Amino acid sequence: MMKxxxxxxxxxxxxxxxxxxLRARGFHVHAAGRRAVADLPADIRWHQVDLLEEGALAGLLGHxxxxxxxHVAWEVTPGKYRASPANLDWLRVSLGLIDYARMRPETRLVGIGTCFEYDLAGGTLSETATPCRPQTVYGRCKLALALAFETAAALGLSTAWGRVFYPYGPGEADGRLLPAVARACLSGQLLDCTVATQRRDFVYIEDLGEQIARLADGAVTGNVNLCSGAPITLHTLIDGLARRLGGAGLMRYGVRPAAGEDSLPLIAGDTARLRDEVGWAPSLTLDETLxxxxxxxxxxG
Amino acid sequence: MMKxxxxxxxxxxxxxxxxxxLRARGFHVHAAGRRAVADLPADIRWHQVDLLEEGALAGLLGHxxxxxxxHVAWEVTPGKYRASPANLDWLRVSLGLIDYARMRPETRLVGIGTCFEYDLAGGTLSETATPCRPQTVYGRCKLALALAFETAAALGLSTAWGRVFYPYGPGEADGRLLPAVARACLSGQLLDCTVATQRRDFVYIEDLGEQIARLADGAVTGNVNLCSGAPITLHTLIDGLARRLGGAGLMRYGVRPAAGEDSLPLIAGDTARLRDEVGWAPSLTLDETLxxxxxxxxxxG
Known part of the structure; x- marks a missing residue:
């Protein structure tokens, strides 16, 4: 049967x-979101829908x-998503996915979580060993849904929960780090950065897509880190992009203080499950992705 | 204004x-459940309703x-509740309480959780220091709702989450420890027990009611252990009741193996928040409660 x-x-x-x-793996892909038109290949069926509207998700699934x-949809407005009450709405609506799977137990469900569910003091964060201790509204509501997905798996359904670390690459939205670097370089403006010696687990967006597709196309249940497993300093990433865009001298390192979780020296993911159970391995070097x-x-431009 | x-x-x-x-503290009390009639004083208004029915909770709150x-209602069938899919239904329905509080931000919400949200290996379990690591469907869904309550508090609403340890006393349902002890004693039958040297944080049901009422009548937010803080061995509790009912000799200690969490030597709650912030102190001795x-x-009979 067609997937x-x-x-x-x-x-x-x-x-x-x-x-x-998922399309590249041979899936018949339906995609949904609030936009009228999405920049997607013609054989991906687009559904314009606001899933927070009463009954919208159940209707879409039934159709x-x-x-x-x-399930990637969530509150993601840069600068706002961490403290938005909409996280609670997404939590409640997302539970409807599990109701669908309870009615059709052959369904495979993959949810998208975040490294911010973990106690970040852990450094290299492990699905099995690191305690969860989210500090934001966003992290708490994602963890709550992760627990519901785990519950569904314990009840015999096929669910997995991918915890995304720091994605970057083409298409990244403004309000995040690399778009700020790129815009500064392209406009010749200075950019205030932190000291940028902190190491983070950046994952290239195409790699992340592939990880999610493999996770969906398999049978692994429970939580899986979606990351590279090869943390680098912020400086390495910023400088790598800025040099390519001719703006390395515009980056003012150490000017902006690193507050909160930005000040942690290391946030990285353990990749044992991703590598051994999901079967993902990197195919691109950092230079190629930059x-x-x-x-x-x-x-x- | 009347509470x-x-x-x-x-x-x-x-x-x-x-x-x-809550009635004793001067609240005007409404109580709801699936039973037609509840054994409650006449000035407590009873509402017969199945809250898992679509729209029932919103209707009741609006009325x-x-x-x-x-919020005490949940799946609690002895022997079944830990693995029941109904835990997911209760999670979703319970989120409606937060929606109500978002519309009426002066509302005070208290949810009832469980010590089984914690990593039980911790021994004496602390709201702030002990990681959560639920092992059952029940524990996971309770923790998911706890996270939603925490989220609501972070958004400025007045919510608290009480984690109940091991309640006992008059009215306890069959299928649990002390009712089995009592029935064996009253019928003169032997009862197979574990070695019963494990220590647990038992809390007398009237004390627990008082703790919940104080928590509801205050402004403490976040997670609060509801327990006695004075763990005793299972033997102390079993023997204490059995002696009073003339059946101490009927208890066959060590005959039944202690499996899973039953085999942990200690499960107790840290009572610092309960004592210092909720203001609860025990008023009865163990002998009086027995x-x-x-x-x-x-x-x-």
Whole structure:
């Protein structure tokens, strides 16, 4: 039988990458989001829908009848999503996915979580060993849904929960780190940075899409870190992109204080499950991913 | 203004104790549950309703308009509740309480959680220091709702989450430890027990009701252990009741193996928040609570 996947939030940075990777694996892909039109290949069926509206998710699921659901949609407005009450709305609406799977127990459900569910003091964060201790509204509501997904798995359903670390690459939204770097370089403006010696687990967006597609196309249950497992300093990433865009001298390191979780020396993911159980391995070098990211920004102007 | 509280699950072991304690504090008490009639004083208004039915909770809240809600209702069938899919239904329905509080931000919400949200290997479990690591469907769904309550508090609402340890006393349902002891004693039958040297944090049901009432009548937010802080061995509790009911010799200690969490040497709660912030202190000795429990069983026959 044809594998039919619904990707919610399918026009966003992560959802689009997941939809493309699932398409490349041979899935029949449906994608949904609030936008009227999404920049997606014609054979990906687009559904314009606000999933927070009463009954919208159940209606969409009933209409499509997917064998797989990759649930990316959530409150993601940069600068706002961490403290938004909409996180509670997304939690409640998302539980409807489990209701669908309870009625159709052959369904495979993959939810998208975050490294911010963990106690970040852990450094290298492990799905099994690191305690969860979210500090934000966003992290708490994501963890609450992760627990519901775990519950569904304990009840015999096929669910997995991917915890995304620091994605970057073409298509990243303004308000985040690399877009700020790119815009400064392209406009010749100075950019105030932190000391940038903190190490983070950055994951290239196409790699992340592939990880999600493999997770969806398999049978692993429970929590899985979605990351590179190769943390680098912020400086390495910022300087790598800025050099390619001719703006390395515009970065003012150490000018902006690193507050809160930004000040932690290391946030990285343990990749044992991702590698051994999901079967993912990197195919691109850091230089290649930065080349592609820089090319995308150059083409955009 | 009159404080008007809705106690969900108000006819159950914990809900009834909470309703009586809230009444004693001067609240106007509404209680709800699936039973046609509840054994409650006449000035407690009873609402027969299945809260898992679509729209039932919103309807009840709209009808009563409570200033306070104590949410005890949940899947609690002895022997079944830990693995029941109904835990997911209760999670979703319970999120509706937060929606109500978002529309009426002066509302005080108290939810009832469980020590089984914690990593039980911790021994003496602390709201702030002990990681959460639930191992059952029940524990996971309770923790998911706890996170939603924490989220609501972070958004400025007045919510608290009481984590109940091991309640006992008059009215306890069959299928649990002390009712089995009492029934064996009253019928002269042997009872197979574990070695019973494990220590647990037992809390007398009237004390628990008082703790919940104080928590509801205050402004403490976040997670609060509801327990005695004075763990005793299972043997102490079993023997204490059995002696009072003339059946101490019927208890066959060490005959039944202690499996899973039953084999942990200690499960107790840190009472710092309960004592210092909620302002609760015990008023009865263990002997007094066992006297009352034994008297209730004797009267029941």
């Amino acid at each position: 039919k996947v619904l990707v919610t939030g399918g026009a966003g940075f992560i959802g689009r990458a997941a939809a493309l990777a 499509i009848g997917p064998s797989h659901v990759v 080349d592609r990211t820089a090319a995308w920004w150059r083409a955009r | 008007k509280v809705l106690v969900t699950g108000g006819a159950g072991f914990i809900g009834r104790a909470a309703a009586l304690a 009563i308009g409570p200033s306070h809600v104590v 006297d009352r429990t034994a008297a209730w069983w004797r009267a029941r």
